């Protein structure tokens with residue numbers, strides 16, 4: 001059962017596409033402040049699970065709860081209001097905007113509605129743009145992006161583009177951050193930097209769920225790992241526990 005400290009709960013989530021069962025009764029519970037890894041062979045349902053959690057797909061069966069509230073089938077914008085932010089396997093940055101503008105766009109969609117934020121103190125509306133600018137600068141500094149603030153993302157190395165995408169997601173002040181293969185295409189130094197950033201995000205109170213193929217990163221970064229194969233959870237435990245689980249060894253050898 002989910003207590004106060006469970007940020008994400010999936011219960012019996014099933015997702016069918018025509019004849020194909022991409023997720024088959026997936027249940028998991030992620031406590032607040034955890035870095036949870038989701039791993040599994042290609043086609044095991046990892047991205048589909050993210051799409052269900054972030055509202056891009058409505059599951060055929062089962063329930064999703066965020067912070068104890070049912071959000072099953074809610075639209076992506078609703079989920080983002082509930083504090084769920086995500087990145088995508090293929091980068092989705094705004095190509096015509098510079099790095100700073102991309103991050104500002106994340107900020108503008110913060111969770112508290114504009115009306116409520118200023119209802120109690122309407123004069124603060126005049127400081128709105130200044131607040132946004134200050135927060136954008138904080139995030140740019142925190143992610144080491146100051147040198148690239150006015151660059152167009154496409155002109156930057158791939159690892160930095162990935163970092164920008166995470167920065168933009170974090171700009172939304174999420175409770176739950178979903179990262180879909182953040183280390184893909186990164187070199188060793190960039191992966192090390194990414195791990196530091198994800199830890200600092202977690203330390204600031206954000207719960208992180210990360211799909212990742214880089215097993216070294218999963219082992220060193222994640223507190224807990226859920227392993228999917230064929231749309232089912234085949235193992236769930238600490239990185240050390242799942243690494244030696246027979247079902248996991250079998251699933252990867254069969255891949």
Ligand code: ADP
Nearest residue numbers: 017020022040041042043044045046047048049
């Ligand atoms: P993973 O992220 O673990 O590689 P996916 O979640 O992308 O796995 O895919 C799981 C299965 O669901 C695959 O067989 C994939 O082809 C199928 N699938 C995913 N999305 C769709 C979709 N929109 N329509 C049909 N089949 C899909």
